[in-house]
Amino acid sequence: MLSSLTRLCRDVQGGVADGKQLAAALALGCDGVNIGTGFMATKEAPIHENIKAALVGADERDTTHVMRSVKNTERVFKNETSLKVTEIEAEHPGDFSAFGQYMKGANYQKSFQETGDTESSVWSCGLSIGLIDEIKSCKDFMEDIVAEAESIINSRLPTMIANL
Numbered sequence: 001m002l003s004s005l006t007r008l009c010r011d012v013q014g015g016v017a018d019g020k021q022l023a024a025a026l027a028l029g030c031d032g033v034n035i036g037t038g039f040m041a042t043k044e045a046p047i048h049e050n051i052k053a054a055l056v057g058a059d060e061r062d063t064t065h066v067m068r069s070v071k072n073t074e075r076v077f078k079n080e081t082s083l084k085v086t087e088i089e090a091e092h093p094g095d096f097s098a099f100g101q102y103m104k105g106a107n108y109q110k111s112f113q114e115t116g117d118t119e120s121s122v123w124s125c126g127l128s129i130g131l132i133d134e135i136k137s138c139k140d141f142m143e144d145i146v147a148e149a150e151s152i153i154n155s156r157l158p159t160m161i162a163n164l
């Protein structure tokens, strides 16, 4: 999604985890990108290793949406709890009280900070989950993205201009 935060600052949010998306965002006229899930899958992220392993093991089909019927759509990891919420929400659209117990931040926190159980809570992650293949340090993660974007911008984009 291309968002215009102000007239001066535009960024791409969601689905960014390598240099191809950064190069594409800059080519679209953005000033930068917003990365969430990619940083969850870093050595420094203070979350359970099982959650990081789930990010590495998943692909772009492993997310789903919840809470659309209460106008607060959230993209989350597709697991038994989020699928249960989807099911209940389909039966009781707009009725947060019907599925709210599964959306509690405390459940999310327990999975991330204590148990590492990837199935028992509803937790945020983006489509960029499909681009995550290993757990890197934040430094390596960012340097790899910048290096790949620079390479694309220097080698590929200039060849797309026809000098007639």
Ligand SMILES: Cc1cc2nc3c(=O)[nH]c(=O)nc-3n(C[C@H](O)[C@H](O)[C@H](O)COP(=O)(O)O)c2cc1C
Pocket (backbone or CB within 6 Å): 013, 014, 015, 016, 034, 035, 036, 037, 038, 040, 124, 125, 126, 127, 128, 129
């Ligand atoms: C752990 C986590 C928590 C998030 N919490 C919120 C939130 O409270 N509100 C919100 O609007 N978006 C939230 N997001 C969505 C991010 O804004 C979104 O992930 C961001 O646009 C980057 O997309 P990406 O995760 O594909 O990199 C969250 C994302 C993650 C991964």
